[in-house]
Amino acid sequence: MKIKSELSKIIEQALKSANIQADEIVISDATKPEFGDYQFNGIMRLAKELKRNPREIASEVVEHIDTTGMVSKVEVAGPGFINIWLNNEWLAEVTTEILEDKRVGVGFVEEPKRVVVDYSGPNMAKQMHVGHLRSTIIGDTLATLLEFLGDEVIRQNHIGDWGTQFGMLIAYLEEQNTDGNTQELKDLEQFYKDAKVRFDQSEAFANKAREYVVKIQSGDEHCLELWQSFINASLGHCEEVYEKLGVNLTRDDVRAESFYNDQLPQIIERLKEKNISTTSNGAECVFLEGDENPIIVQKSDGGFLYATTDLAALYFRANVLQAKRICYVVDARQAQHFKQVFTIAKMAGLVGEDVSLEHIGFGTMMDKGGKPFKTRDGGVIKLVDLLDEAVVRAKDAIKDRDVHSDEELDAVAKAIGIGAVKYADLSISRESNYIFNWDKMLSFEGNTSLYMQYAYARIQSILRKHNAEVSGEIIIGDEIEHRLAVMLLKFEDTLIKASIEATPHTITSYLYDLVTLFMKFYELNPILKEDIKEDIKMSRLQLSILTGAVIKKGLEILGIEVVEKI
């Protein structure tokens, strides 16, 4: 339910009836329960423009508000706030209706857009490490969210498969194969290290590697074949990680750097034509106002750089894929790069003015000491290892609960462990760095996935215990049920906000508030006790079912599974 926009309409109508002009009406959540459910704070500003007393205007507006439907009560408070209470009968009716709705009351965006979400972007020469985690899960959440709200999402996995190190890697791969050593590259990290050792030791090998770089780029069939087999194997490793993470990225979403290779000269031509770039010290450069250094788009030796590839990708996404919104889920440290590339793309007309280009930046993952997250000996932590450890730790956290068979325990541990890692990441506002802490993320307390999953499991337990059909309407019987119903209906506004700002943590905060409220409701209002009247019992069961459905849908958007028992 788009509550805020409904309330805006009501206020707009009231203002009109009171003969007051206002451009934009912003409804906010009430800051406290005693101030109602929502509030409108715009009167003070209007009063200033009209040079009138704000309380006086507010009283006039309030008189014109219809309190027979959605709204039950409005009040003028403080200097001129308008506090709004939602009607219990209305809440009961709407929540009962959405019990039947698979989308739990969430509609679609009014104007669906085609959106490109660029995320994950692993480097094919290296194992995925923790640095890729944030891009992968924030991007995946954003894609899922936009899709759910009705946008047409095109996922793009811009993998790094081009560059000088590939000459070395395929030369080494060829050597391994001809030695009859057909074992596939199990450990990319090790393979890279071994190739590097060979490269440093043997001059002949090093020369071959350099030769291969040129050969791949000029389209030599043998080299391309080797290169392709290397990329395939490497991509296979990434897919294992995606599988573990439960991330929806497939080979169809891969559009590698190499894909844009042919188009790079045209990009340079275009920049030259439009007099955007100039030659400086032999390199083709774009000098932007406010930047002391240029953006180099072509090296003095004729080679291209990542800015060039990104420009080609922007052109492709805006013109071939026809996206109206392009989101780059990439480390915040690349903010300057994207700002520059976006500016150049618009200047050169590679991307239309109506296309929204967004760098969805995120902070770095830190250890407890606030230093970038590394292994004890200073190495990079492999993502696979991190995820496996999460599952082991999750199993340890729940093994004494004695509600699972051995097979169940493994599946539940997986849902909890992976969920914990994802939730911990998604629940921090994405731009800030965050401190990685196993104990905190696997706690039943606080804003963690486990707390949400536990609440969900408790709801399922109630339903199992009831073990009969649940029917009938939701009745709002007290303050806590009123607040719970309002919270349940806030789900759509929450998702809309999260989709516009690309902030998954908006969703986690909401879920946490919802679950906290549900726990209070559950403590206060017995459901299955014998002396509870049938219609009240049914209503409370329905509220529980709806809460469970919203938790499940919310976690699903975050890519986290629920379990029936914990």
Next chain:
RNA sequence: GCACUCAUAGCUCAGCUGGAUAGAGCAACGGUUUGCGGUACCGUAGGUCAGGGGUUCGAAUCCCUUUGAGUGUACCA
């Protein structure tokens, strides 16, 4: 040097398109139980929102400035 980001309770974090007495969790202390799953719930305590100035009826939020931390800065991605 220049540019950008950040600074909120002991710790980890929300709140930032200006609105009422700045909120959570953890840790500390106290309470609730013949419990529909107590790894739950309730309460107490804890704040010069880094310092200073400005704009405003109103500032954690906007502007300026100082300090501190981090990041980026011509041929890697």
